[in-house]
Amino acid sequence: MIRKIRSKLSVKVFFITLLLVAACCSVTYLCIARFAPYVYSHELAEAEELAELFATELSNIPQDEVPFFLPNYDDMLADRFDGEFIIRIFNSSGKEVTLPHLDTITGRKVEDFKSGDLSKPYAVSLLDGGEEYSLLIAKNAGKESQVVEALQKSLPILGIVVLVVSVIAAFFYSWYMTAPIKKVSRLSKQMADMDFSGLCSTTRTDEIGVLSISLNTLSQKLGAALSDLQEANQKLQADIDMERQLERQRVEFFSAASHELKTPITIIKGQLQGMLYQVGRYKDRETYLAQSLEVTDNLEKMVQELLTISRLDTPGYAFNPSPIHFDKLIQDRLITNEDLFMQRELTVEKDISPEVCISGDLQLLQKVVDNLLGNAAAYSPAGERIMVNVWQADEKAHLTIENTGVHIP
Template identity: 30%
Template sequence: MRRKGIRFKIFMVTAALLVVSALLIYLTLYFMLPGYYKNIKQSRLESSFSELVKQIDGVSAADAIPLMAKFGQEHNAALMIRDKEGQGYYIPPSYRGMNGWLSRNASYLGMRKQLEAGRALDSRDVMKGPGDGNGSGQNMHMLSVDKTIRFAESDDPYTLSVDAPLQPIGEAADVILLFLPYMLIPILLIAVGGALIYSRLIARPLLSLNRVAKRLAKLDFSVTKPALNTKDELGELSLSLSKLAVNLQLTMGELQDANAQLKSDIEQEREQEAKRREFVATISHELKTPITAVSGQLEAMIANVGSYRDRDRYLRQSYTIMQDMDKLVHEILELSKLESRDFRPLMRKVDLSELVRESMNNLSYLAGVKQLRLEVELPEEAMITADERLMSKAVANIITNAVQYSGDAERVVVRLSEEYRAADEGSEQQVKSLHPWYRLEVLNTGVQVEESKLPRLFEPFYRVEQSRSRSTGGSGLGLYIVSKVLDAHGAEYSIANTAEGVRFSVRVQGAA
């Protein structure tokens, strides 16, 4: 039992209360019992004496004396009959001879002579003990009551006095005080034993609750069952702690999920910030190189240096570079719109087959220069809901990449087909009633891309060919713009290597 523990405190407090309570009761009996007993006996003596006076007042002495003797025996009291001159007759509590005397002296005159012939008692003799003339009862505590009575034999008044001793209760109080040392051992044993049992009964549920609280403080929320099943306040507290553990467990789970999400958001924000910095640096490089080239050519033409005297030739080169820059700037502006939070595509019904045909027509010259064979499989109509300008640009970029990065005399296969999503339940007619999906596949043969580089093709300014020469490729924004456009339309897309070459696939839902 820990000295500072609650069980020890309850034990000490309870033991002290029991000991103090027992001593208070014991001392209360010692000090208050005599006075209380005196008041009770005085009240009872006066009440009984008044009843006796009512019974003997006005009757003959022969009838009164036995009643007085009986009263003295019942109350352990001595009675004194005195006349107006102070002469009297003493009736002790153990008096027995008066009945024989009364039988021989039934008249008042005979009793009077007996009184005169007998011992004359004054008020000092009353204080002596019954049957004892040596004064051994001088220190006795007495209760005294006086009443005036008359006998039938005479009209003269007599004073009837009763004296009752209090010595027995005084002796009892002294005995109680003397017995106190012997009572201390049982009092201490009862107090210690009762306090030990009481402290265990009270402290046990509190200790159980304390263990639960410590587990909660250590963030152990596995306490789902109440530690106590009682119906009192401790049981309610135990139930509340169990509910608190469940709520805290749920809250901690939510906080952990929110913290993980926050970390993920922070990480994504850092990645986006890094991409933005890289994007700005790449744009700066993409713009600085042609600007430097154009500035150098113009400066050389102005100074008529060497071959730059042929201004028409280098003006055409500068114009071509500026067109590339204009195209790059337009692509950057397009990306800025696509990545804007306020961007909303202008959705309406568009014929995807027609968009593919237009792109193929625009690339027929470049395909002829590279001697490419274009194979096209298109349905007559493929209506989708899309932003026509953006979707047209995405389709053109996909096909342009296929034509541009194919080797000479290779094939570019463009196939647009209609399909339906598989249904877990329902008839074929129910499946056909759903909106169709269209799959656009563009395959350019004769080339392969490293598997590790395929996911990066949708990153801005990323090119498989690292020289970044305009003669071997574009700016690296084409597929990035395609991904943004398709994401805005909720389309599914992928790029993968096949046995024939590289295939780009797009799946988009048809119009309602």
């Protein structure tokens, strides 16, 4: 229970507000109960003028007329001071006598009253002589006790009212203060979990409302920034993967190229050594010099391909595309490689649509087509066919080169 109270702001605000309201109401009640009997609007000294007047008038009347005058004095005193004071008369022995006949002793003495509750005594000697009395004005203790009794009787009802009001006030205050804070807390937890889709709805314009609006703005900006960052990371990862793939292909290519270069170099070296030392068949230098020249030409082509690839990998290389009639390019490369096809005894079947236009680098495209045609010729047995098709569909140029007699396992 204590742990739940400590962990919930709304519960803490509820109990704090409940205790504060209950404490304020209780202190107010205690102050009223304690000080209400003593906060009269009149002071005892103000009533002494009437006490002196009453004493003077009583001294001028006989005892048998006292019952007619004293009630009038009581009424006058009650009207002027709202019943806060009453008349008290004591005999010469200091004992209180009953009003208005002055013939019965109540049993109380002057010493039984607090000094602050009585005015100073005024001597009263009745006209027909007899005993001498003292007239005093005293606070009405009965009225004080009525106030205290009324407060005591109202204590249970007031306690229930205070409790109900305190609970309602605490509930409303805790809801009003903590409801927007709960929304802010939920949104901040979503943001901590990298979820920026939530918003904190509020219509308040105070500091909590400003905080909610600022948190919404922060969430939106962080969400947009995170989305951009994720897209950038995906693009970067794709670029890295592509670069790695290109690097692998580059390594594989240079490995294969090194192997391809080694073969003609070995052939040329062997032929040159044989012709230099005139060993066996290599005595016929003219024949093998021609073969060496042919091998050198192939080697030159391979070196040119390596240079082209190296140039393409150069960061400063500029790719300059231009409009190209792709159908005419294929026709031209077929004518260029016609002797190769004749040497290999291959038949070329072509189906080339006219007016097939593309945009690209002419020299690079020529190398690509020459490589494709050269591979088709190199790996096709004699007497087979090479079928070349060129057409345009969906605003794209299509090229297929198919050789018969062999297949990729």
